[in-house]
Amino acid sequence: MERKEFLVASGMLVTTAMLAAFALDTSGASSEIPEEGYKNRRPHPNDFTEPILKAITLGLNAPNPHNTQAWKFKIVNDHEALLFVDEKKILPATDPPARQIHIGCGSFVAMFRMGASGLGYTPQVEYLPQGEYSFSEIGNKPVARLTVVANSVNEDPLFKHIYERQTNRGLYSGNLITEKEFNIILERTTSQHCEIKLCNDPVELPSLLELLYKGMEVECNDWNAYDESRQWFRVKDDIAEKKDGINLRTGGMKGLKRWIAETMLNGYSKKAWHNKSGIENYLKTYHEVVMTSKGVVTFTTGNNQLIDWLKCGEDYARFQLTAYDQGFFIHPLSQVLQEFASIKKLHDEFNSRMKVNAPSKVQMAVRIGRGSPLEYSYRKNTSDFIV
Numbered sequence: 001m002e003r004k005e006f007l008v009a010s011g012m013l014v015t016t017a018m019l020a021a022f023a024l025d026t027s028g029a030s031s032e033i034p035e036e037g038y039k040n041r042r043p044h045p046n047d048f049t050e051p052i053l054k055a056i057t058l059g060l061n062a063p064n065p066h067n068t069q070a071w072k073f074k075i076v077n078d079h080e081a082l083l084f085v086d087e088k089k090i091l092p093a094t095d096p097p098a099r100q101i102h103i104g105c106g107s108f109v110a111m112f113r114m115g116a117s118g119l120g121y122t123p124q125v126e127y128l129p130q131g132e133y134s135f136s137e138i139g140n141k142p143v144a145r146l147t148v149v150a151n152s153v154n155e156d157p158l159f160k161h162i163y164e165r166q167t168n169r170g171l172y173s174g175n176l177i178t179e180k181e182f183n184i185i186l187e188r189t190t191s192q193h194c195e196i197k198l199c200n201d202p203v204e205l206p207s208l209l210e211l212l213y214k215g216m217e218v219e220c221n222d223w224n225a226y227d228e229s230r231q232w233f234r235v236k237d238d239i240a241e242k243k244d245g246i247n248l249r250t251g252g253m254k255g256l257k258r259w260i261a262e263t264m265l266n267g268y269s270k271k272a273w274h275n276k277s278g279i280e281n282y283l284k285t286y287h288e289v290v291m292t293s294k295g296v297v298t299f300t301t302g303n304n305q306l307i308d309w310l311k312c313g314e315d316y317a318r319f320q321l322t323a324y325d326q327g328f329f330i331h332p333l334s335q336v337l338q339e340f341a342s343i344k345k346l347h348d349e350f351n352s353r354m355k356v357n358a359p360s361k362v363q364m365a366v367r368i369g370r371g372s373p374l375e376y377s378y379r380k381n382t383s384d385f386i387v
C-alpha cells in the first residue's frame with residue numbers, strides 16, 4: 001500500500017502524514033480538564049458595573065440546546081432588561097416548535113434569579129409581558145421582563161454552583177441512584193411546575209435506556225436532523241473562537257481518537273459528517289455511555305404551552321445544580337421527546353410507556369449518575385447578546 005492509508009475507529013480514511021502529525025501533537029493526549037476549568041470560558045459579572053448586566057452574565061451559564069445560546073436582551077435601564085429568543089439560533093430541524101429553545105430560556109431565568117440573589121439583589125421576572133406569541137413572532141415578542149431590585153436578600157444556596165455545573169456526557173459509575181438520594185435532590189430543587197419522576201428500577205431501567213438510545217439512532221439517520229448538529233459542531237480552535245455549539249471535548253472524547261475525529265471533521269464537510277461507518281462508531285460509543293446511567297429522571301408538565309416550556313426550564317436548571325450539589329451529574333437524552341417527523345413512532349412508544357397523554361408532555365428526560373467532570377463549554381461575551 002504505497003500511500004499508506006488506514007481505516008480507523010472513526011470509520012474514516014487517515015493517511016500516514018496525518019498520523020505523523022499526531023505524533024507531534026500532544027495537546028489532544030491530555031485526559032484532564034484544562035487547568036482553567038470553566039474560567040476564561042465564560043464572561044464574569046465583575047466585567048460590568050450595571051446590576052442588570054452582572055445578573056445577565058451569570059444567567060448565561062445556563063444549560064441550553066446545542067449551546068446555541070439563543071438569547072438576546074434589550075436593556076431598559078441599569079436594573080431592567082427584556083429577554084427575547086434569538087430567532088437566528090433556533091433549531092428548526094430537531095426542535096420544530098422551538099419548545100426546547102424556550103426550555104433553555106427558562107433555564108436562563110433560573111440562573112439569572114440565582115445570580116441576582118448572590119449579588120445581593122432581589123430578582124423579579126414577569127414572563128410573557130406582551131402575552132403568548134406564535135412561532136412567527138419568536139424574537140419579536142419578549143420572553144420575560146427581568147428586573148433586579150437593590151435590597152438585602154438571602155443568597156440562593158445554588159448560587160455557588162453557577163459556574164461549576166455542566167452537562168456531563170461521560171460514563172457514570174457506582175450504584176443506581178436511591179430513592180433517598182433522589183428525594184433529597186427533589187426537595188432542594190424546590191420545583192414549581194413540573195412533575196419530576198425517577199426510574200431507578202433495575203429491571204425497568206435498561207429497556208428505558210434502550211428506548212432513549214434508539215432516539216439517537218433515528219436522529220443520526222435523519223439527514224436534516226443530524227445535519228443540524230453539524231451546523232453547530234465545532235472542532236479545534238473554533239471551539240474557543242466561536243464560543244458556542246457542541247464539540248467532542250465536552251463529550252469526553254480524548255487522545256488519538258479525538259484528534260483523528262477532529263481532523264477528519266475539520267472543514268465540517270457533509271460527506272464526512274454523514275459517513276455511515278462514522279455514525280455507526282459514534283452510536284456504539286453513545287450506547288455504551290447511555291447504558292452506564294444510574295437512573296432516568298423525567299420532567300412532565302400538565303400542558304404544553306410556551307409558559308410550560310419556560311417554567312420547566314427553571315425546574316430543569318435548578319434540578320441540575322442541586323444534583324451537582326449532591327454529587328450527581330445529569331445528561332439529557334432528548335431525541336424521543338422531539339417533534340420532527342421521523343421520530344414520531346418512538347415518541348409515541350415513549351409516551352405510552354410513560355403513560356403520558358396530550359396535553360401533558362414529558363419535556364425533559366435525563367440520565368443521572370456519578371462521574372468525572374469533563375471539559376466545560378464556552379459562552380459568548382455578554383455584549384454579544386445585547387440588541
Ligand SMILES: Cc1cc2nc3c(=O)[nH]c(=O)nc-3n(C[C@H](O)[C@H](O)[C@H](O)COP(=O)(O)O)c2cc1C
Binds near residue numbers: 062104377
Ligand atoms: C432543552 C434542552 C435539551 C437538551 N438536549 C440534549 C441532548 O439531547 N443531548 C445532549 O447531549 N445535551 C442536551 N442538552 C444539553 C446542552 O447541549 C448543553 O446544556 C449545552 O451544550 C451547554 O453545555 P453545558 O450544559 O455543559 O453548559 C440539552 C439542554 C437543554 C436545555
